[in-house]
Amino acid sequence: MTVNDERANAVENAAQPEASDEHLQKIWDRVVGRRAFLRQAGLASAVAVPASAIVASGAGAKVLGRARDQPTKGDFAILRFLCAAEIIESDLWEQYAGFGGQASAGRPNDGQNGFYVSALENLDSDMPQYISDNTDDEESHQAFINGYLMSKGQRPVSLEPFRTLSPSQATGGGTKKRLTNLTGLNVDTSWYLRYRAVTNPDFGATFGQAVTIKNQPVIPVSDAETPPGDTESAPPIPADPVQQRMQAIANSAGFHFAMIEQGGSSLYTTMSLKATSLEVLRIVVAIGGVETNHFSLWHDKAGNAVADPLAGVTDPKTGTTFPNLNTGSEATQTNLILPEPCEFIPGLPDCSVVRPTIDALAGAQAAVAALTADGLFNGQSDDFFRFIKRLARDADAAKREIG
Numbered sequence: 001m002t003v004n005d006e007r008a009n010a011v012e013n014a015a016q017p018e019a020s021d022e023h024l025q026k027i028w029d030r031v032v033g034r035r036a037f038l039r040q041a042g043l044a045s046a047v048a049v050p051a052s053a054i055v056a057s058g059a060g061a062k063v064l065g066r067a068r069d070q071p072t073k074g075d076f077a078i079l080r081f082l083c084a085a086e087i088i089e090s091d092l093w094e095q096y097a098g099f100g101g102q103a104s105a106g107r108p109n110d111g112q113n114g115f116y117v118s119a120l121e122n123l124d125s126d127m128p129q130y131i132s133d134n135t136d137d138e139e140s141h142q143a144f145i146n147g148y149l150m151s152k153g154q155r156p157v158s159l160e161p162f163r164t165l166s167p168s169q170a171t172g173g174g175t176k177k178r179l180t181n182l183t184g185l186n187v188d189t190s191w192y193l194r195y196r197a198v199t200n201p202d203f204g205a206t207f208g209q210a211v212t213i214k215n216q217p218v219i220p221v222s223d224a225e226t227p228p229g230d231t232e233s234a235p236p237i238p239a240d241p242v243q244q245r246m247q248a249i250a251n252s253a254g255f256h257f258a259m260i261e262q263g264g265s266s267l268y269t270t271m272s273l274k275a276t277s278l279e280v281l282r283i284v285v286a287i288g289g290v291e292t293n294h295f296s297l298w299h300d301k302a303g304n305a306v307a308d309p310l311a312g313v314t315d316p317k318t319g320t321t322f323p324n325l326n327t328g329s330e331a332t333q334t335n336l337i338l339p340e341p342c343e344f345i346p347g348l349p350d351c352s353v354v355r356p357t358i359d360a361l362a363g364a365q366a367a368v369a370a371l372t373a374d375g376l377f378n379g380q381s382d383d384f385f386r387f388i389k390r391l392a393r394d395a396d397a398a399k400r401e402i403g
C-alpha cells in the first residue's frame, strides 16, 4: 500500500481542498480523544504521535494495519465519499442542534432558539435531545472514517474550502460559515409512502409525496419573523400566524430529518455491497445500521406533524400544509412506521428490507443528486459540486474484489 492513494490525490488536487496540518491535527485529535476508539484500535500509545507524521510515514498503517484484509482502492473511494457525506450531515445537524437541540456540558451552545425548541416539542417532548444525539453521531461518523483513512496512510477528507455559506441570522444560527443551506428546501417525503408499500423502487416502483414541502425553511430564518422568545402554545396550534409559521418550519424539519436518515440507510447498504476488505465492510455496515436507527426514530416523530392534534398547520408564508394522514387510506396511518415487507429477491417471498439499494437510486451519485434537488446545496460553488461528484463517481465505481 502506498502512503497516499494516487486516485484519491487526483480527486483532492482537482478542487485543491488541501487539509492544512492544523485541520488535519484537529481531526486526528478528535478521533484519538475517544477512549473507546483507542481501546478498540489498541492505539493508546500513539496519542502523542502528530497526525502529519503518521500520514507522512505510514506509521498508522503499521500500527493499525493487518497483514491481510488490506482495503482496496475501491474501499478507500467508498470511505472517502461516505466521509464527505458525514461531513455534510454533520453540518446540517449542527445547524438543527444550534437552534433546537438540548444544551449539555458537551454541547453548551445547542437549543438557542426557544421558540423553535417549543415547536419541535409539539412533535415530541424529547426532540431536542434526539437532535443533539443525532448530531453527536454524525460528528463521530466523520471523525472515525477520517481517522480510519489516516490510520491506513490515506489523507483525510476535508470540505473546509467549501464552507462559504452564511448562517441563518436568527438566534441559534451562530457565526460559523456553513456547507449546507436549510433556508429553502424541497423536502422529498416519498419515503413515507415507500416504506408502507409492498412494491420496491429497485424494481421500478415510484411513489408520490406524502406531504408537499417546497422552498420551505426548516430552521428559523429571522428573529423579526419568529421571535426566539415567543412560545408555542400546546397543540392544537392556534391561528396566530407567527406560531403557525414556526410550527410549519418545525414540522418540515421533522420530515427532513427522516429524509436525510433514510437516504443514509440506503446509501450505506448500497456501498456495503461494493466493499472488499472485511474491516471496511464492518465499518460500512455498522455505521449504516445507525443511520437506519435514526430513520426509524424520525419516521415516528414526523408522523406527529400529520396526526391530531397538530394536523392542519399551514405556513402562512409558503403555503406548506400538513394534512391529517390518519383520515385517508390505511396506507398512510401514522403509527405504521415499521417497514412493510416488499419485493426483494425475485421468486422469493416479500421481505422487510431497506430500499432502494441499487446504484441508480441509492448509490453515491444518486445521493448527491437527491441532496442537490432537496436544495441543501443552494449557493454552493461549482468547485464544490465538481469535488463531491468526483468522490461520488469513484465510490460508485468501486467493485467487490472477491472470488
Ligand SMILES: [Fe+2]
Binding pocket: 086, 089, 137, 138, 141, 264, 291
Ligand atoms: Fe452518519
Ligand SMILES: [Fe+2]
Binding pocket: 089, 138, 260, 261, 264, 291, 294
Ligand atoms: Fe445520518
